[in-house]
Amino acid sequence: MSRVGVKICGLREPRDATATSRAGADYVGVVFAGRVREVTAGEAAAVVAALEGGARAVGVFVDTGPAEILRKRDVAGFHIAQLAGAEPPEVCDRLRGEGLDVWKGLRPTSSDALVRGWDEYREAADAVLVEGFSPRGPGGTGTAFPYEWLAGLQRDGCALALAGGLNAENVVRAIRDVRPDIVDVSSGVERAPGEKSIDLILDFLAVAK
Template identity: 30%
Template sequence: MRIKICGITCQEDARLADHAGADAIGVVLFSDSPRSVSPEKAKEIFKAAGPYMGRVCVSHTDSSEDLAQILDLHPTAIQISYPHTLPEDRTVQVIRVIKPGDPIPQSADAIIVDASMGKGTLYDHTYAQQIIAMSKIPVILAGGLNPENVSEAVRTLRPYAVDVASGVESAPGIKDQKKVLSFVKNAREAEYGA
């Protein structure tokens, strides 16, 4: 199972996620979210993370110009909700965002069940369970996860990955060291049955 700490807004939090044992960090771009950063800032954040850390650009933009700037950052993956058409020969993985009522997209390398989109609203357990059971591609769970509930989510749903933003913050866009460390520890222990 993989763990992504999303909504990273500074280099220190990128290093914190890496130190805690997360597999990926996410930066939000072209958004009105308090976690949104500029492409220049995203580049600095990505540079601060270690060489084995996944780098994910998250955006709900419908602009092809914004998407081009995101792709110029050379992320490991892009997490998008708008149905952009991407080239077949792309080198970046595409994670499509879905919420209850959405079909499973055909053109994705993974899907993220996320009706919350950084607002801390708890995921729908039944919907997540159905999507995980029927999807042929990896399913990432997000929405309202925090150090207290991630263990149960991992044990009962067994997603490919878990994704957290507001659940490990002291303020929007500011990660809390203790919460990040606890989240990763609790997710890993649940994964291995500790």
């Protein structure tokens, strides 16, 4: 099995970013959407500056205009924009043209919707991140989806990131069943909503890698 990249999302404290990156995380997410994990550009900059070992920072947005994403990039210094809303492929193209990698999030409600979304974004994004649909909104809800929906994808030319409901107990099985390029966890390494647990992060990294 090829090596899987690991993203720990929703970090807000520089000390957590340092510990997480030292432990081998490939990606660390800072969230700019209006949920419990939201940070300002200045707070995100402190998290990004604390990363070690080559970990890359991912800025997570929901239906934010490209100009605002780029403004926050210039302050915070993240390397990748994760778009978790209804952004069209043209937004991905604009951001990639400005030097950012782009991950496009999908929250499919059926296998057909997943295939349509994948086909729409596979050439516009560097990765497509798939998570379960929740009426509470995108990201950090701990909602999984039926992995068999992924069977219809033509998985060439774009990385697959798997999110939603992952934790240290189930990530190995998810990797074996789905064979994603990246696994992404947020609520699965928290002691309470928005409060990361370094112990849970270390456990997740140990088994996922």
